[in-house]
Amino acid sequence: MILNALLSPEFLNATLRATTPILFATIASSIASKSGITNMALEGMMLFAALFGVIFSSAFNSAWLGLLMTMVIGGFIGFILAFFVLKLKTDEILAAIAINLIASGATVFILLIVSGDRGVSSSIQSIALPRITLPVIENIPYLGAVISNQNILTYLGLITVFIAHIFLYKTPLGLRIRAVGENKDAAESVGISSKKIQYIALIISGVLASMGGFFLSGGYMTYFTKDMSAGRGFIALAASSMGGNTPVGGFLVSLLFGAAQALANILQMGSTLPYEIIQMLPYITTLVGLGIYSYRLMKKNQKLNEK
Numbered sequence: 001m002i003l004n005a006l007l008s009p010e011f012l013n014a015t016l017r018a019t020t021p022i023l024f025a026t027i028a029s030s031i032a033s034k035s036g037i038t039n040m041a042l043e044g045m046m047l048f049a050a051l052f053g054v055i056f057s058s059a060f061n062s063a064w065l066g067l068l069m070t071m072v073i074g075g076f077i078g079f080i081l082a083f084f085v086l087k088l089k090t091d092e093i094l095a096a097i098a099i100n101l102i103a104s105g106a107t108v109f110i111l112l113i114v115s116g117d118r119g120v121s122s123s124i125q126s127i128a129l130p131r132i133t134l135p136v137i138e139n140i141p142y143l144g145a146v147i148s149n150q151n152i153l154t155y156l157g158l159i160t161v162f163i164a165h166i167f168l169y170k171t172p173l174g175l176r177i178r179a180v181g182e183n184k185d186a187a188e189s190v191g192i193s194s195k196k197i198q199y200i201a202l203i204i205s206g207v208l209a210s211m212g213g214f215f216l217s218g219g220y221m222t223y224f225t226k227d228m229s230a231g232r233g234f235i236a237l238a239a240s241s242m243g244g245n246t247p248v249g250g251f252l253v254s255l256l257f258g259a260a261q262a263l264a265n266i267l268q269m270g271s272t273l274p275y276e277i278i279q280m281l282p283y284i285t286t287l288v289g290l291g292i293y294s295y296r297l298m299k300k301n302q303k304l305n306e307k
Helices: 002-006 009-034 042-060 063-087 092-115 143-147 152-170 172-182 184-189 194-220 232-242 247-270 275-279 281-306
Strands: none
Touching (some): 009 194, 009 232, 042 194, 063 092, 063 194, 152 247, 194 232, 247 275
């Protein structure tokens, strides 16, 4: 029964849907990492974006304006992180943890002030971005059921993979980001301002992470709930690392974690296992994946040292 479910187009469709927020955050992590900074604040960025996406889409009566405003807020949070790390010389991990902790409490507080709701935005009539049916493709057996009728952000996420790849490897700014991340002193010796580049990279990272956060409350669901990012920002960090901090590699690993999330959803409906154990599946997958990745990396380094 489970095997049939895994091979069904509905499961693959759900995998793409579950992958979307992780994918945006993974690309966000990749760009930040290429500049030499680990953006561990992805979780908080996504959580803030999920809340403000609901608030602004309702206020402007437009999901697109809601998305735009959350992207601005995400970029601003990226700027704040860069300011603390680069200007005030705060440890990047501690600064990111602070943002994540603030987000967990502040989103509930802001929701209470704005709507009077506690934990769930039940009184806010938010607007979700539309699902798109793909002409021609939707009529192809099996493939149409997998790819078509996804939220538009899912397609934007897939497009972003290629845009990010071209940006990092084919544009002058992308070259500068990679140069700063690989050797800051060498980059500065040829006139590149490393701080400016890292500011830009973290702002872009914040914008992308906010798109993943918006999807949670404006695509995956149509409301905000407390801590609804549910560790996806940390999963994205793992996906980015396992994918070599590249957009394409991160995308492939994100699919694995999205499949684990989709599988957990299926098991909830047809399994006798306790709900809590099923909910652990995406995180167990992350730990196993990181373990295998770390082991292979260790073996590779050992072979290089032997040579």
